[in-house]
Amino acid sequence: MAIRVEHEVHGRRKNRNYGVLMLLLAFIAIVFGLTVVKVLQLGDLREFETFDHVARPQIVPQDGSE
């Protein structure tokens, strides 16, 4: 018996599988878009750097105000 890659259930569930694909792509687009907007809204990118990283001394202004 020949091994068929394409099982009959694949055709039957095509609609659902494409639907799930679209949802996942949309979810990725939303999370990516949110990330871009949130990072741009920070204005000063050093805030982003220090949010979840240890602050690097070289990005702190020289006058030592921060």
Next chain:
Amino acid sequence: MSDISMQDSRYEANMGDYFALLKPRVMSLVVFTALVGLLVAPVPVHPFIGFVAILCIAVGAGASAALNMWWDADIDRLMKRTATRPIPSGRVEPGEALGIGMALSGFAVVLLWLATNFLAAFLLAFTIFFYAVVYSMYLKRSTPHNIVIGGAAGAFPPMIGWAVATGGVSIESILMFGLIFMWTPPHFWALALFVKSDYGRAGVPMLTETHGRDATRRQVLIYTIALVPVALGLGFTSIGGPVYLAVAVVMNLWFLKGAIDISRRDDAACEADKHKVEINVFKVSLYYLFAHFLALLLEAALRQYGIGGW
């Protein structure tokens, strides 16, 4: 092989069936009122964040609808209006609806929190809980006032929209909540007066069946009178203005007149003109809510040019 061929003969649900679980028509009202709540708020929101927030609110509302359909499948099966829903008609398994409802609730609330703020996400989570648990599981089958308290679930969206923008709750958002909350009972009972329902067969207490149609007519009038100060009061807040107030006065007089007409009728009069007045008042109630929120949006747009508001 026999069980495989049994599987083959089963109906395979498609995306449309799952989408129907989310009650898309109810979702459109939620999207509209949430959008108005977000846009009239004094704090500007980035368009993409606003879009994601509205999407989360819509998905959250859809998720609570799926949970409602999972819980109510037994009574939906008994009523003509709901027998064609995905679960009673056999297109979707109850477990699938539960899974989709829970998963979408989680996604919607967490994403709304990440995109905006804690309060907006908390209010969305509370709305889902209120609709799926308080209304569907408890109120709906236990009291004829189910629609009054349950109406709160439908009233939250503009408050969530406002919280998305401002991160808080204020008199404006409470009054927008109050507007929908007080509007729901007369709107729904006007419908119940002319639709031949089979709630009784499903064991769901509806005011028209537990207290009779005369009592329902009185309640329509009482709630419409109580609605008027809420609707007019909103006009004197920071999001109101002359345009809103003018619309509110006209719409409230129209709705009130309809409610008075209903309260003066009896079953014989209803049968004689085939519920003409009730059908008309139900339509007016739809225009009523739409006009109020549209007027709020108009005031916000006019404020951009310095001519809206007080």
